Structure formats: structure tokens, C-alpha cells
Amino acid sequence: MARSSHKEPQSLDPSDTAGLENATQLALTAFCWWRADIPRQVCEDYWRDVHGIMFARVPGMWQCRQLRLAANRSDLWPAVRGVSFDAADAAQPQGMGHALFVSEADLVAFGNNPIARETIPNDAHNFIGRIGALLSSPNSGRTLVDRICDPAMQGHPAVPTFVLGFVPRAGAASVKAFHRYLTEQVAHPWSRHPDVVRLRVEPLPPYDRSAMSSPGVPLQWPNDETYLGWIELAVRNESVAGDLLAGVHADEFASQVGAVHAYPIREIYTIISAGRPTEVGLRGYPAVQTIIATGADYQRSEGILNLLYGDAVRGLDQIRRQA
Template identity: 25%
Template sequence: MSTTFSKRFSSSILLWMRTDKPREIGMNYWKGPHSRIISASPGLDEYRQTHLAETNPGLWPATPGLETGIPAGRKIDGVAQVAFQSVFSVLAGREQNKLAFKDEINVFRRTLLYLGLPNWSRWYDVARPGEKVGSRVLVYLRRRDGVGGGAFRRFINAELAPALAGTGALQELRTETFLPWSKALWNTPNVAHDNPGDQQFHASLMLGFPDTATQAAFFAGSSLASLSARLARIASAAHAYQVGEALTFVRDGVILPHYQE
């Protein structure tokens, strides 16, 4: 299986819906009015909303030394994933971001921005011609205490991602490694940004499968069990979320007339 990839500059905003309204109302507002605010930001290469399933105890296989159960109190509802055309896109989007800041209170109760440097995100060429992704899992990884950021990134890029690509099970593989989290990067008004050090993440994986049967076999298989044992030496948590919907609003720098799944 090919391990060729393109390097990207991207960010992810982890989102928790308000609890004083039905979750479905919040999810629909996010992909409706709120999506139009974000999509209009200049300099975006891609804008995707990843809506996570409401029930998500954690799909990653149980592994000694690795937290794989998702704590109910920190369970994420969705993730806004943005890829930028260039580093200058972040500056170009400041005015539009002000509108997004004001709108967050209408739908979210907590938002956390994770950002990497340019080229810290990698999108792998694993799709087979003519096949589409039928099921996705989004995984967040926490670096183990005592492991340096450079060693962690090298493991993700040089060992974990190529091994995942080499399984032949994936139709999509995207990795992100993050700078240390800072509240100052996305300190929006009227919503929470609490993120204790022992709850922070340092990388993510988007895993796409042709269907749910292939996904189930992958997570139950010996290849992932062996890989997870290696991961546990460098990571302390692997929270694997079932994705409900992955909706793209901007692709290749173009705002789509309607989101695409």
C-alpha cells in the first residue's frame, strides 16, 4: 500500500454542544448558520465538520498502559477541521473569525483549538480507485509524560502512520501533530476553554474504511493490537471516536453550494 502523502497546514477545533438544548438542534445549527460563517473565511483550502456519534465509549483496543475508554465528562461532540492555503491565511481570516467568536455561544459550551506548524499535517494516498469511504473513526492521542514532542512526532510520522497505511484496510488516513495547546490561540467569549494538562492531546488520526465490517475487523485484528503495544510506549491515551458524519463545506479553496459527505 502506498505511503505517499501531501503535507498540509491545518487546525482542529474540538467542540462540545450546549446541554440546555437537544443535541440534534445544536448539530444542525453547526452545519447550517455557523458553517456559513466559517466557510466565508478567506484562505481556506478545506473546511470539514466531523460530527461524532452521540454514543462513543472508545473503539481503540484495550492496551496495557494506554487509556482507551473515553471519559464521559470530556467526550467530544464534534470537530471543525480546517486546512489553510498558506500560513498567511490565518491572518487573512481574522475578521471572519470575529463573527465566529460571537456565534459560538449559540451552539457550543466548550471549544478548544489545536494547531500545528505548516507541514505538520499529512494526508496519505491510501484510497483505491472508485471506492468511497463508508465509515470513519477519529482518534486523539495524548503523549506520555517524559516523551519529548520531537520523539512523539517522529513516531507518528515514521512508524505509526506508515504502519497504518500498510494494513491495506484504509480508504483515508490523515494525521495531525499539534503544538502545545494554548488558550490564547482561541479564547472566544462566553464559552468554556478549560483544558487541564492531563487531558490535553498532541496528535490526531482520521481513519477511513470502505465499510463498517472492514472497520470492525481492523479494530479487532492482531495488526492493530501489535501496533497499539508499540504506541503505548510513547502515548498514554488513544481515544477513538466513531464518526457519524464528515461534511465538507470548502474543498480545494472553493465554497461548495451544499456540503458533501
């Protein structure tokens, strides 16, 4: 059952990214490591323009984004005794998929579609070398602030943006206590900083095995430093990250957190936004860029998209109208 504070999706402001994201109950996070025998650019382009557009053909998702990650930035942080900011090269994911579902019924509808059940999993081995996907507990993730107001972002973020992966302290308190600490003592105070322009916190369950099964793709995590939560952080400048960590109680932080890994988000591609496929989700990014460059605006009209892609254009609306 949805939070009582949630608004109905159809009543939301389409430019209110936080409101759109907080209308959902469930989140799926997929950490991805690309195949080592294929150039990274080929893997990323395949992910966006071949694999990604298949998600846009399946109703059920409310939001689907692809985050292209750079190497861990340990230099962002001031030293905290007992906390590591280094990550082994082989353990660092190169991409992260993030999907939101308004309800469990929508997740089930998505998973029962033959494209999601068979075609997408069977395609993953073409570019993914390893995957670790986790489905968060209902109503646990939250976008606490978003001043960017671009729910269908495509390309390079306008400000420094990071995925922060939090490894719990070995032998620390319960998963529930860690999630509470990450949300209430880290994410909420950080979100109130005037130079934080976007912050979403996503508590994760302990990693047992991937929530997404992809034949031919290993599901084991590369090492034992699995994440029990992550934060998406966008700031006006990189120095803000250090200020945020300097503001936490160091001993308490070290008692809960064993490591923090900061992956700069190089590019974001939104495949589905507010329950409907984006143009990038329907056509692929190169086609959209070419249409924009030539000024062929009629190619972006609702009428043309309906003619070319039929029911896929309606996305989640297909489920709502059939209910």
C-alpha cells in the same frame, strides 16, 4: 515556505483528496463540546447551516470540514498493558472542526476578515459549550492514503471512519519525539494496510489555550488528558482497527502513548473544498438536499451561484486575483 514537493493547487486533480490536502501547510483542529441546555441535533444543525456557512463567505481557507462524533469506542482495541482506551463521558468531544490553509498568508488573510475576526467568534456561544482549538506546526499534518476520492464529502461516511485521539504517556519523551513516533511508527505502517481506505495524521501542539477565542465559551480542556495528535482512520470494517494495533510493538507503544480514544465519525460536512465553498457551504445542507430531490439542476449551476452569492463563490480565488 511550502514543501518543495508540493504541487501548485491549481495543477491538482480535483478528485485527488490526498493531493489536495497535502498541498497545504497549516491545519486548524477545533474540538467542540455542545451546550448541554440545547438538544444535540439543534447544536449540530446550527453548526452546519448557520455557523458553518459564515466560513464559506471568508476567503483564505483551502478546506473546511465538520466531523460529527459519536461516543468513544474502547471495544475496538485489543488490550495493551499500560494504555487506556476509556474516556470520561464529560471529556468526550461531540464535534471536531478541521480546516486547512495553503500558506500562512492565507491564514492571515482569513483571520483579518471581519467575519472571521468578529462575527464567527461572537456566534459560537449560541451552540458551543466548550472549545479547544489548536493550530498545528507548518507541514506537520499529512494525508497518507485516501482511496475514497471524495474531497467534498457530505453526510454519512461510506465505511467505518474514526477520529483517534492520542494522549501521550506522562513523563514520556519530548513533543517532537512523540510526533515522530505517531507519524513514522504508527500512521505510516497503518496506512499501508490493504483495508485502510483513508488515513490522515495530525500532530498537535501541547494544549495551553484555544487558538480560537470565542466570547462566552470556556476554553479549558475538560480534564488533563489532552491530545498531542490525532489520526483520521477509515477502514473497510471495524475489525481492521484491532489488527492495526496488534501489529505495533506493544512495549514501545506503551512507552509513548498513555491513552487512545476512538470517536466514530457519524457524519462529515464539507464547507470549503479546494479553496472554494461547496454548495452546502453556500446554501446549507437542507436546501441542497431539497434542490436535489426536486431535480432543479439549474439551481446548482455556476451562473446561478454567482448571481446569488457573488464573490463568495470564488473563495480563495479572491485572494489569488488580488495578489
